[in-house]
Amino acid sequence: METFDLTLIWAFIIGFGVIMYVLMDGFDLGVGILFPFAPSEEDRDTMMNSVAPVWDGNETWLVLGGAGLLAAFPLVYSILLPALYIGVFLMLSGLIFRGIAFEFRFKARTSRYLWNWAFAGGSTVAAFAQGIVVGTYIQGYDTANGVFVGGALDWLTPFTVLTGFGLLAGYALLGSTWLIMKTEGRLQEWAYKLTLPLLAAVLIVFGIISVWTPFIDDMVRDRWFSNLSIIWVLPALTLLCAFQIFRSVRNRFEGMPFVATMGLFITAYLGLIVSRWPYLIPPDYTLWDAASAYNSQLFLLLGLLVVIPFVLVYTAWTYWVFRGKVRAGEGYH
Amino acid sequence: MELDPLILSRIQFAFVVSFHAIFPVFTIGLASYIAVLEGLGFKTKNPVWMKLSSFWTKVFAVVFGMGVVSGIVMSFQFGTNWSNFAQASANFLGPMLSYEVITAFFLEAAFLGVLLFGRDRVPAGVHLFAAIMVATGTLISTFWILSANSWMHTPAGTELRDGVFFVTSWSEAIFNPSFQYRFAHMVIASFLTGGFVVAGVSAWYLLKGREVEANRKALSMSLWLLLFLAPAQAVVGDFHGLNTLEHQPMKVAAMEGHWETSKNVPLLLFAIPDKANQTNHFEIGIPSLASLILTHEWDGEILGLNEVAPEEQPPVAIVFWSFRVMVGLGLMMILFAFVGLALRVGDRFWRTRWFLQGMRFMSITPFIAVLSGWFVTEIGRGPWLVYGMMTQAQGVTPSLTGGMALFTLIGYIIVYSMVFSAGVYYMMRVLYVGLEDDYDEEPDQAERPKRPLSASHVPFELHEDSKFQPVNHGDH
Numbered sequence: 001m002e003t004f005d006l007t008l009i010w011a012f013i014i015g016f017g018v019i020m021y022v023l024m025d026g027f028d029l030g031v032g033i034l035f036p037f038a039p040s041e042e043d044r045d046t047m048m049n050s051v052a053p054v055w056d057g058n059e060t061w062l063v064l065g066g067a068g069l070l071a072a073f074p075l076v077y078s079i080l081l082p083a084l085y086i087g088v089f090l091m092l093s094g095l096i097f098r099g100i101a102f103e104f105r106f107k108a109r110t111s112r113y114l115w116n117w118a119f120a121g122g123s124t125v126a127a128f129a130q131g132i133v134v135g136t137y138i139q140g141y142d143t144a145n146g147v148f149v150g151g152a153l154d155w156l157t158p159f160t161v162l163t164g165f166g167l168l169a170g171y172a173l174l175g176s177t178w179l180i181m182k183t184e185g186r187l188q189e190w191a192y193k194l195t196l197p198l199l200a201a202v203l204i205v206f207g208i209i210s211v212w213t214p215f216i217d218d219m220v221r222d223r224w225f226s227n228l229s230i231i232w233v234l235p236a237l238t239l240l241c242a243f244q245i246f247r248s249v250r251n252r253f254e255g256m257p258f259v260a261t262m263g264l265f266i267t268a269y270l271g272l273i274v275s276r277w278p279y280l281i282p283p284d285y286t287l288w289d290a291a292s293a294y295n296s297q298l299f300l301l302l303g304l305l306v307v308i309p310f311v312l313v314y315t316a317w318t319y320w321v322f323r324g325k326v327r328a329g330e331g332y333h
Numbered sequence: 334m335e336l337d338p339l340i341l342s343r344i345q346f347a348f349v350v351s352f353h354a355i356f357p358v359f360t361i362g363l364a365s366y367i368a369v370l371e372g373l374g375f376k377t378k379n380p381v382w383m384k385l386s387s388f389w390t391k392v393f394a395v396v397f398g399m400g401v402v403s404g405i406v407m408s409f410q411f412g413t414n415w416s417n418f419a420q421a422s423a424n425f426l427g428p429m430l431s432y433e434v435i436t437a438f439f440l441e442a443a444f445l446g447v448l449l450f451g452r453d454r455v456p457a458g459v460h461l462f463a464a465i466m467v468a469t470g471t472l473i474s475t476f477w478i479l480s481a482n483s484w485m486h487t488p489a490g491t492e493l494r495d496g497v498f499f500v501t502s503w504s505e506a507i508f509n510p511s512f513q514y515r516f517a518h519m520v521i522a523s524f525l526t527g528g529f530v531v532a533g534v535s536a537w538y539l540l541k542g543r544e545v546e547a548n549r550k551a552l553s554m555s556l557w558l559l560l561f562l563a564p565a566q567a568v569v570g571d572f573h574g575l576n577t578l579e580h581q582p583m584k585v586a587a588m589e590g591h592w593e594t595s596k597n598v599p600l601l602l603f604a605i606p607d608k609a610n611q612t613n614h615f616e617i618g619i620p621s622l623a624s625l626i627l628t629h630e631w632d633g634e635i636l637g638l639n640e641v642a643p644e645e646q647p648p649v650a651i652v653f654w655s656f657r658v659m660v661g662l663g664l665m666m667i668l669f670a671f672v673g674l675a676l677r678v679g680d681r682f683w684r685t686r687w688f689l690q691g692m693r694f695m696s697i698t699p700f701i702a703v704l705s706g707w708f709v710t711e712i713g714r715g716p717w718l719v720y721g722m723m724t725q726a727q728g729v730t731p732s733l734t735g736g737m738a739l740f741t742l743i744g745y746i747i748v749y750s751m752v753f754s755a756g757v758y759y760m761m762r763v764l765y766v767g768l769e770d771d772y773d774e775e776p777d778q779a780e781r782p783k784r785p786l787s788a789s790h791v792p793f794e795l796h797e798d799s800k801f802q803p804v805n806h807g808d809h
Binding site: 052055059060062063064066067068070071072074075077078079080081082083085086088089092093095096097099100102103104106107108109110111146147148149150151152292293295296299300303304307310311314 | 398402404405406408409411412413416417419420423424425426427428430431432433434435438439442443499500503730731732733734736737740741744745748752755756759784786787789790791792793794
């Protein structure tokens with residue numbers, strides 16, 4: 001009866017959704033993280049204008065991911081969300097604040113500084129919380145009989161705090177390279193200056209995580225060190241991307257730093273996936289353990305196949321319409 | 334006192350979903366109203382319709398935006414607080430909720446942008462089409478959510494194996510026995526909400542003497558709509574109640590405060606239900622009327638709460654009183670709709686100050702009635718989460734402690750009150766600026782349908798340098 005392995009198709013869809021979310025919300029969260037440090041209020045306007053037309057689609061992927069997980073991999077939904085209970089609350093609050101701040105800042109005058117703080121604070125909290133999610137994924141979850149049995153603060157360990165800061169730096173790097181691409185003059189100069197220190201911070205955290213992880217988990221250690229395999233291409237590509245960022249910033253390229261940062265994220269993400277494959281809820285449950293019923297996966301897939309291309313076209317169209325530089329005083333009033 | 338994660342999770346869910354519900358319940362009705370205005374404008378070419386449509390579209394954008402933001406939390410609540418339930422019911426609820434999300438995205442990407450920003454950029458016919466599609470889309474969203482919810486009341490088309498529901502028939506599960514009644518009741522409730530808000534805001538403008546021609550038209554058409562919908566809702570509600578009696582008799586017994594199975598059951602107008610002693614205090618009722626309403630016979634027998642053990646009864650007092658609030662407000666709605674009809678004699682409905690003041694007040698009643706109705710149906714399902722199959726206690730997240738649940742409950746209350754007081758304040762600003770809005774002179778490059786709030790250019794604060802100076806149009 002089951003001609004296709006729908007679970008694998010769904011794993012691809014959700015995996016694709018996650019990286020789309022990370023890259024796209026990543027740079028606009030990054031802009032939010034860098035927001036308080038901008039040289040002037042006028043530059044802050046420009047920063048916001050640079051993401052205003054496109055940040056809308058980003059939460060699309062988060063909500064779709066949440067609902068899609070419930071439909072296709074309910075066990076992920078019912079173990080990760082309880083395990084990350086407080087963290088999920090912090091992330092959602094952060095996202096709500098920055099979303100609302102985004103809209104009202106444009107309409108506000110005297111209360112603008114309040115929305116500035118809400119935007120920056122919300123972005124920072126949301127990014128840090130997402131970094132913690134990554135950390136717990138590497139760390140694994142305390143489960144028994146398909147339910148989370150750990151404590152309320154299991155997600156808060158030195159390791160997850162490190163991954164939290166790692167993603168914070170990573171998103172800030174996406175943000176700064178985005179600003180290099182989309183702005184000019186003083187703001188672009190500022191973004192150029194930030195990029196290399198941020199890159200250094202990201203690499204240091206990545207380095208510590210890479211050394212630390214094999215000590216946390218035997219499976220990850222075996223996968224990487226038991227025999228030298230093709231997967232070492234991924235960290236090699238990550239380093240290549242890092243070098244590319246360094247080189248392109250030194251040469252004052254405008255688009256390449258952002259493209260290379262996306263490459264850095266994608267290769268690191270793939271590295272994380274191969275470390276854990278086929279476990280979706282480490283250390284106990286694989287993709288197939290976590291999957292919903294075949295006919296439920298099929299029922300939703302039919303609708304999704306119609307809509308995903310549509311969302312992609314819409315997204316691409318939005319970026320196309322708003323291509324090019326954002327200048328001070330343009331866009332919002 | 335020991336903190337109970339079950340109670341706290343129920344309060345948190347009730348808080349978050351109630352807060353969320355007030356936005357879509359308004360936008361569903363408003364979307365259809367805008368489509369009607371667009372249709373009238375397209376047909377008659379009378380600019381008044383376009384003026385109204387343009388204003389209410391802005392209101393729609395702000396409310397829709399708030400709904401989207403508050404909805405984000407909803408899609409994670411099932412997992413954080415009700416993980417056993419999520420795991421058990423995911424095979425059905427997962428696709429249902431995802432289809433709702435998909436519908437919303439499709440709508441935003443395809444038609445919302447044209448409706449919000451396309452007025453001067455696309456042909457009038459295309460704009461009308463977009464308005465109709467947005468209205469249809471909100472109804473399709475309602476369809477998915479109410480199907481999922483109705484299945485929890487009257488589960489069908491699924492079988493429970495090893496603690497997990499598997500779908501055996503999608504059509505039976507989606508069109509489960511209570512779905513059509515709940516859907517009709519809710520859609521009419523949304524239209525009533527849209528109608529009363531439009532009528533109330535128009536009445537307020539008329540009291541201020543602002544844009545009299547347009548607002549008189551808006552009030553008039555809302556009143557016609559309400560004249561049909563308010564009584565229709567009573568009839569549909571009755572059918573919904575009969576359906577509930579068939580499938581969830583204990584909910585109806587709680588609604589009626591009816592403890593012991595008997596005939597000639599009175600309709601209680603007032604009582605203080607006392608679950609501990611399984612009785613009511615201070616009953617005032619009309620003899621045999623509940624029997625007549627529920628069984629259509631004066632001496633019809635109605636099952637009482639004593640059919641099940643007290644721990645299997647829903648909380649009685651809150652269901653009993655919520656039901657009375659809903660019905661009471663519904664009767665007031667019917668009354669105001671008929672008063673509006675009577676005041677058409679001599680064309681007085683838009684000039685009678687006490688009536689306009691009354692309509693202003695009535696504009697908040699649909700929200701209270703809708704929330705009360707949801708309290709009745711949701712609390713009345715207790716102690717079941719999936720009726721007859723899974724209790725609330727079985728559905729709650731096992732690792733959740735009272736402290737964690739209390740932390741996020743307080744957290745969400747703080748976040749929501751900050752964010753939504755800003756939202757409601759801004760909404761009031763948009764209403765205050767009204768149809769005379771001239772902020773649209775500065776079109777915005779970055780207007781996006783997924784940021785519906787960008788459709789309104791009204792500033793957040795009142796300013797001395799503000800272009801719009803409130804004009805006293807003679808509030809006397």
